[in-house]
Amino acid sequence: MNVLIAFYSRTGYTKELALIIAEELVSKGHEVELEKIEPVKEDNMWPLLWRTQWYWGALALGILSNRYREYFISNYRIPEVDIKPLAHPDVSKYDRVCIGCGKQTIVPCAIEAYLRQVKGLKGKKVGGFATWAGPPLKHFEVEHLFRPIADRLERRGASLVSIVGLSSRYHEYHNQMLNIFEFLSRVRYGKPISYFSVHSDYGRQHIKLFCDELVKGTTDIKDSRGWRRSFQGTGILGVASASPWTTLERMRTRFEKKVLDKA
Numbered sequence: 001m002n003v004l005i006a007f008y009s010r011t012g013y014t015k016e017l018a019l020i021i022a023e024e025l026v027s028k029g030h031e032v033e034l035e036k037i038e039p040v041k042e043d044n045m046w047p048l049l050w051r052t053q054w055y056w057g058a059l060a061l062g063i064l065s066n067r068y069r070e071y072f073i074s075n076y077r078i079p080e081v082d083i084k085p086l087a088h089p090d091v092s093k094y095d096r097v098c099i100g101c102g103k104q105t106i107v108p109c110a111i112e113a114y115l116r117q118v119k120g121l122k123g124k125k126v127g128g129f130a131t132w133a134g135p136p137l138k139h140f141e142v143e144h145l146f147r148p149i150a151d152r153l154e155r156r157g158a159s160l161v162s163i164v165g166l167s168s169r170y171h172e173y174h175n176q177m178l179n180i181f182e183f184l185s186r187v188r189y190g191k192p193i194s195y196f197s198v199h200s201d202y203g204r205q206h207i208k209l210f211c212d213e214l215v216k217g218t219t220d221i222k223d224s225r226g227w228r229r230s231f232q233g234t235g236i237l238g239v240a241s242a243s244p245w246t247t248l249e250r251m252r253t254r255f256e257k258k259v260l261d262k263a
């Protein structure tokens with residue numbers, strides 16, 4: 001199979017993952033080409049964070065209501081930046097396309113620009129890969145990044161068939177951010193973030209699964225193991241982010257089931 005791996009990597013961590021995925025695909029006999037997505041002007045870290053400041057309020061609201069969070073994730077606007085001319089502006093000759101980036105609170109602006117500019121996406125089966133600082137938290141990492149990408153691909157007639165998101169254990173803003181993620185990882189999974197890193201056993205296994213599913217080309221992302229893996233279980237974060245209504249609903253169903261079971 002002919003595969004194009006397009007990636008935007010600000011600090012090099014996602015590039016490293018892109019190269020590992022390329023190696024894995026080549027070792028399975030596929031032909032791989034790389035597309036480095038680059039903004040014309042790379043912002044320094046504070047304007048970059050400022051650009052998404054409006055998002056943080058919305059994120060906080062999402063903790064109160066599941067419905068709002070889902071609406072927001074599917075509809076949030078991603079600012080665009082100018083990107084350098086693409087080496088492969090038309091992807092129609094490829095059997096599969098992979099798109100990768102580091103999570104920048106939301107989908108990076110360079111990826112939004114890429115998804116708008118690139119031609120030949122119609123009918124393509126696409127794999128999405130990412131690095132982020134934390135563990136693969138369902139609500140905060142996986143959904144926030146991959147759902148908007150899946151929606152945008154769908155609008156272009158393409159489908160996201162496989163995903164993988166791994167920890168780079170690096171956060172540009174402060175080591176303190178890493179400590180927060182480390183804490184969340186231990187609370188949610190009982191494991192340090194190193195467990196979910198690119199070079200861990202988990203990382204290697206999930207990169208393999210990602211490539212297998214990409215090649216297989218399952219058409220619905222919800223069938224993708226990566227998606228299911230990230231969406232299984234609720235854990236403490238899930239409980240915290242459930243709206244009071246959802247929680248009451250769950251309690252009611254459980255209660256009814258118990259009463260019915262007893263009857």
Ligand SMILES: Cc1cc2nc3c(=O)[nH]c(=O)nc-3n(C[C@H](O)[C@H](O)[C@H](O)COP(=O)(O)O)c2cc1C
Pocket residue numbers: 008009010011012013014015045048049101102103104105106131132133134135141167168169170171172181
């Ligand atoms: C603006 C910005 C926002 C970020 N937001 C998150 C985040 O929400 N969650 C997270 O785990 N990491 C976050 N990170 C950390 C990066 O996702 C992480 O360092 C990634 O590995 C960077 O890869 P790259 O430089 O190759 O794109 C953020 C980094 C930046 C610059």
